[in-house]
Amino acid sequence: MPDTLLSRFLRYVRIDTTSAADMPTSPSTPGQWVLLRMLESEARALGAAEVVLDEHGYVLATIPATTSKPDVPMVAFLAHVDTTPEFCGQNVMPIVHRKWNGRPIVLPDDHSQVLDPARFPELARAKGQDVITASGRTLLGGDDKAGVAIIMSLAAHLLAHPEIKHGPIRVCFTPDEEVASGVDLLDLDLLGANVAYTLDGDNPGEVVWETFSADQAIVTIEGVSTHPGDAKKSGMVNALHLAARLLVALPRENLAPESTDGREGFIHPWRMDGSVERAVIKFLLRDHDLASLQDKGQRLQRLCQALQAVEPRARIHCEIARQYRNMGYWLKKDMTPVNLACEAVRAVGLEPASPPTRGGTDGSRLTEMGLPTPNLFAGYHNPHGPLEWAVLQEMQRSLQMCIELVQLWEQKGVGYKGRPRKKRRRTAA
Numbered sequence: 001m002p003d004t005l006l007s008r009f010l011r012y013v014r015i016d017t018t019s020a021a022d023m024p025t026s027p028s029t030p031g032q033w034v035l036l037r038m039l040e041s042e043a044r045a046l047g048a049a050e051v052v053l054d055e056h057g058y059v060l061a062t063i064p065a066t067t068s069k070p071d072v073p074m075v076a077f078l079a080h081v082d083t084t085p086e087f088c089g090q091n092v093m094p095i096v097h098r099k100w101n102g103r104p105i106v107l108p109d110d111h112s113q114v115l116d117p118a119r120f121p122e123l124a125r126a127k128g129q130d131v132i133t134a135s136g137r138t139l140l141g142g143d144d145k146a147g148v149a150i151i152m153s154l155a156a157h158l159l160a161h162p163e164i165k166h167g168p169i170r171v172c173f174t175p176d177e178e179v180a181s182g183v184d185l186l187d188l189d190l191l192g193a194n195v196a197y198t199l200d201g202d203n204p205g206e207v208v209w210e211t212f213s214a215d216q217a218i219v220t221i222e223g224v225s226t227h228p229g230d231a232k233k234s235g236m237v238n239a240l241h242l243a244a245r246l247l248v249a250l251p252r253e254n255l256a257p258e259s260t261d262g263r264e265g266f267i268h269p270w271r272m273d274g275s276v277e278r279a280v281i282k283f284l285l286r287d288h289d290l291a292s293l294q295d296k297g298q299r300l301q302r303l304c305q306a307l308q309a310v311e312p313r314a315r316i317h318c319e320i321a322r323q324y325r326n327m328g329y330w331l332k333k334d335m336t337p338v339n340l341a342c343e344a345v346r347a348v349g350l351e352p353a354s355p356p357t358r359g360g361t362d363g364s365r366l367t368e369m370g371l372p373t374p375n376l377f378a379g380y381h382n383p384h385g386p387l388e389w390a391v392l393q394e395m396q397r398s399l400q401m402c403i404e405l406v407q408l409w410e411q412k413g414v415g416y417k418g419r420p421r422k423k424r425r426r427t428a429a
């Protein structure tokens with residue numbers, strides 16, 4: 001039986017590719033190599049050119065141009081192979097609910113896990129379609145193996161249909177997106193694309209070109225540790241009390257993730273470790289607008305200064321580090337990649353939507369690094385937990401959209417600059 005979008009997806013989700021934070025290797029976990037090697041050999045078997053799996057765990061492959069037009073931009077499609085460490089991704093048992101009848105889906109391995117369409121309107125819309133879930137103990141891994149399966153199916157389709165006119169296409173599978181290091185080691189000259197898309201969005205029709213801008217703040221509070229029996233005389237300064245005061249002083253209304261939405265940013269303390277002598281609090285600072293992001297950093301610094309003023313014996317330090325930036329800053333300068341994607345969405349009968357993402361994507365980093373990379377829908381929903389699902393027909397729509405998109409680039413994209421291409425070193429096919 002020939003390989004299909006569904007058979008690819010079911011094969012990929014069964015492989016445990018859970019990533020791990022703070023690991024010195026890329027990929028962070030050995031399971032990712034298993035899938036990456038599988039993708040490498042599948043790309044070769046399809047007849048893709050220049051197939052490589054590099055030392056950091058990036059699979060790259062080329063679908064040669066079928067157009068005779070010169071200067072059609074090289075378009076890359078990217079998806080990440082890892083799944084989040086936040087939930088079990090081992091022994092995933094995907095279940096296909098063919099022509100789903102619309103009734104709540106009780107997952108067989110844990111009956112307390114119920115996918116109820118009353119709770120998830122996007123699920124309710126999938127009635128009559130083929131819904132894919134996990135079995136209750138694991139996530140599904142549609143994030144982002146839906147994207148991986150769509151891109152591999154795109155490669156298969158284009159290689160089997162040379163009559164479809166398109167420019168050069170690059171395919172790229174990446175590790176470790178979920179632990180934020182996703183594209184750090186990707187060689188953009190080797191990728192060689194002028195423009196790229198990640199297939200890592202959920203709702204059908206989504207063309208995301210705005211993400212958060214993100215910084216991290218680390219507040220370190222050095223107290224004075226003494227014997228508690230003697231603390232009054234010896235001048236104990238308890239860093240834990242100061243850490244608690246800092247958190248209490250932080251306004252939560254309209255400034256915490258729990259109380260913000262849409263385009264509102266936030267200050268989010270997400271980790272605290274400490275003792276009398278020393279406490280460390282880590283914060284995420286997020287905003288779509290760069291000035292408002294900087295404002296949030298200054299606000300936190302002022303709170304630290306105020307705390308320092310009431311307790312001069314402590315040493316309080318607030319360090320802010322840049323994480324990623326809203327891709328909209330760069331994409332706004334030339335909206336061609338977004339406009340063509342929206343046109344491709346319409347061509348498959350959907351209405352394009354571009355909600356600003358309350359997070360970042362690999363595309364945020366890539367765009368900042370000079371490769372414009374909006375994010376497109378891949379047909380998975382509610383990721384990072386047992387109640388994740390994917391809809392086969394939405395994944396098929398996404399595949400159709402990609403087929404339209406490469407043709408639109410051939411018809412309308414000539415002359416688009418994007419990231420300039422350097423001469424790539426040739427790699428063995």
Ligand SMILES: [Zn+2]
Pocket residue numbers: 080143144177200
């Ligand atoms: Zn993802």
